[in-house]
Amino acid sequence: MAEIQRFGVTRRWSDAVVHNGTAHFVEVPDDMTQDVRGQIVQVLNQIDERLKLFGSNRTRLLQVLIYLPNLTDGAVLNPLWDNWVPEGHAPARACVQATLGHPDCRVEMVITAATGGS
Amino acid sequence: MAEIQRFGVTRRWSDAVVHNGTAHFVEVPDDMTQDVRGQIVQVLNQIDERLKLFGSNRTRLLQVLIYLPNLTDGAVLNPLWDNWVPEGHAPARACVQATLGHPDCRVEMVITAATGGS
Amino acid sequence: MAEIQRFGVTRRWSDAVVHNGTAHFVEVPDDMTQDVRGQIVQVLNQIDERLKLFGSNRTRLLQVLIYLPNLTDGAVLNPLWDNWVPEGHAPARACVQATLGHPDCRVEMVITAATGGS
Numbered sequence: 001m002a003e004i005q006r007f008g009v010t011r012r013w014s015d016a017v018v019h020n021g022t023a024h025f026v027e028v029p030d031d032m033t034q035d036v037r038g039q040i041v042q043v044l045n046q047i048d049e050r051l052k053l054f055g056s057n058r059t060r061l062l063q064v065l066i067y068l069p070n071l072t073d074g075a076v077l078n079p080l081w082d083n084w085v086p087e088g089h090a091p092a093r094a095c096v097q098a099t100l101g102h103p104d105c106r107v108e109m110v111i112t113a114a115t116g117g118s
Numbered sequence: 119m120a121e122i123q124r125f126g127v128t129r130r131w132s133d134a135v136v137h138n139g140t141a142h143f144v145e146v147p148d149d150m151t152q153d154v155r156g157q158i159v160q161v162l163n164q165i166d167e168r169l170k171l172f173g174s175n176r177t178r179l180l181q182v183l184i185y186l187p188n189l190t191d192g193a194v195l196n197p198l199w200d201n202w203v204p205e206g207h208a209p210a211r212a213c214v215q216a217t218l219g220h221p222d223c224r225v226e227m228v229i230t231a232a233t234g235g236s
Numbered sequence: 237m238a239e240i241q242r243f244g245v246t247r248r249w250s251d252a253v254v255h256n257g258t259a260h261f262v263e264v265p266d267d268m269t270q271d272v273r274g275q276i277v278q279v280l281n282q283i284d285e286r287l288k289l290f291g292s293n294r295t296r297l298l299q300v301l302i303y304l305p306n307l308t309d310g311a312v313l314n315p316l317w318d319n320w321v322p323e324g325h326a327p328a329r330a331c332v333q334a335t336l337g338h339p340d341c342r343v344e345m346v347i348t349a350a351t352g353g354s
Contacts, residue, residue: 002139002232002234004178004180004232006206006207006208009206009207009208010208011200011203011205011208012196012199012200012203012208012211013208013209013210013211014208014209014210015210016210017180017181017209017210019139019140019180019232020138020139020140020232020256021238021255021256022140022255022256022258024180024181024209024210024230025210026181026210026211026212060240062240062253062255062260063253063260063262063346065346067212067214071335071337074337078248081248082247082248085247085248087247088242088245089242089245090242090245090246090247090248090249090250091249091250091253091260092249092250092251092252092253092260092261092262092346093248093249093262094262094303094344094346095337096303096334096335096336096337096344097334097335097336098214098215098216098334099189099214099215100214100215101189101192101213101214108212108214110181110183110210110212112260114238114240114255114256116238120257120350120352122296122298122350124324124325124326127324127325127326128326129318129321129323129326130314130317130318130321130326130329131326131327131328131329132326132327132328133328134328135298135299135327135328137257137258137298137350138256138257138258138350140258142298142299142327142328142348143328144299144328144329144330185330185332216332216333216334217307217332217333218332218333219307219310219331219332226330226332228299228301228328228330
């Protein structure tokens with residue numbers, strides 16, 4: 001039976017859950033008062049920090065599901081994303097419109113990543 | 119090559135699919151005539167039942183994606199959820215708005231869980 | 237540390253990512269000028285082709301998340317899907333409404349599959 005490791009556990013969710021070499025986590029920007037660019041930059045930075053929790057890094061992303069309340073924000077997302085993803089290590093990616101839990105939230109990402117790498 | 123176990127297989131979907139120590143399943147309430155509270159309670163109970171199929175339990179949830187047609191129903195969901203999730207074992211969780219396949223359906227959950235635990 | 241294999245890597249995404257015996261990929265139709273039926277048939281064919289990349293096949297699907305911009309297109313999707321899924325091997329499946337990145341795109345699928353099988 002493979003062990004489960006949880007990071008940042010609250011009553012409602014964990015910041016990350018690792019099992020069998022795979023990590024699952026969800027990111028929304030910590031500061032939702034920022035504009036869409038600021039929120040996307042935050043989420044990408046938060047992913048980097050989260051990956052460090054279990055000794056991984058952004059070369060080990062497997063799948064990212066991106067939710068945008070306003071699909072036109074894809075024009076802001078894509079250049080930031082393309083610059084952030086290490087060349088040759090892009091994950092599978094879906095990006096769809098969805099209204100999010102907090103009305104000020106402009107982006108939410110659901111991430112599956114491999115552990116290891118450091 | 120890791121074996122795949124399927125439970126409750128129909129022409130269109132399986133109730134749960136287990137592979138390599140990880141289970142994948144999707145729940146909508148069996149009885150959609152109930153109100154949103156009743157539907158959420160049902161789905162949480164159904165998750166418990168599903169986990170038993172492969173000898174797991176709600177301490178071994180890895181990730182849950184929650185779709186609500188009406189995001190205001192989050193106010194009903196969250197207390198029920200918080201009470202249901204075993205303290206210290208919360209999964210990664212995303213909750214977004216989505217219109218669902220059946221017009222009476224008030225909640226749908228996509229679950230990734232670890233097997234084992236019993 | 238389990239190795240990661242990426243197929244069809246671009247700056248923005250990979251066509252498929254394999255890790256620890258599990259593959260992650262996302263499909264939208266290559267030709268979005270076709271009607272919804274044509275687009276769904278394309279996506280199912282593309283899944284078959286993608287699975288071949290890592291020596292798998294449609295009997296080894298674990299989970300499929302289906303996004304339809306128009307939920308009424310479920311009436312077109314379901315008979316095609318039911319005919320395509322090998323009997324006894326259906327994956328876990330969710331199908332919800334979502335507006336997609338390209339306005340002509342009528343279907344997007346997020347697939348988790350097991351490797352092996354051939």
